[in-house]
Amino acid sequence: MEDIRADLAANRAKLAQAASDAVESVKPANIARAALDETKLFAKTEFEAVASQVRDDEGGWRTDRLLAIGGAVLGLVVFAVTINSIAKRRTSLEARARRAISG
Structure with missing residues (x-):
């Protein structure tokens, strides 16, 4: 029990x-x-x-891969700036066209 x-x-x-x-x-x-x-x-x-x-066997950085990554990032930034510039220019042209039509 x-x-x-x-x-x-x-x-x-x-x-x-x-x-x-x-x-x-x-x-x-x-x-x-x-x-x-x-x-x-x-x-x-x-x-x-x-x-x-991006590291080699000894723990150091592989500069070839880092340069490739840096180049890709730089290319992306240039692309974004170019697209932004085109968009601003297009907006500016549209505004001029509206002013010309209404003015």
Whole structure:
């Protein structure tokens, strides 16, 4: 009889702990903390994967790849500036045309 009571008490304690753990795991603050931790781990892993592409075996930087990346970024910036300039010029021409028609 004592063994059964001891088993029941142990099972109650396990069940209480499991219920407490379940309540803690669904609290919004804990969910947000877990999501933040997962996001940080993902970002760190991805950064290391990208960094490994531009580092050589000794841990130094591979300038050839860095120059290629820099060239791509520079090309993107030049493209964006060109598109912006074209859009402004077009807007300016449209405004002149409206003034000429109405004036």
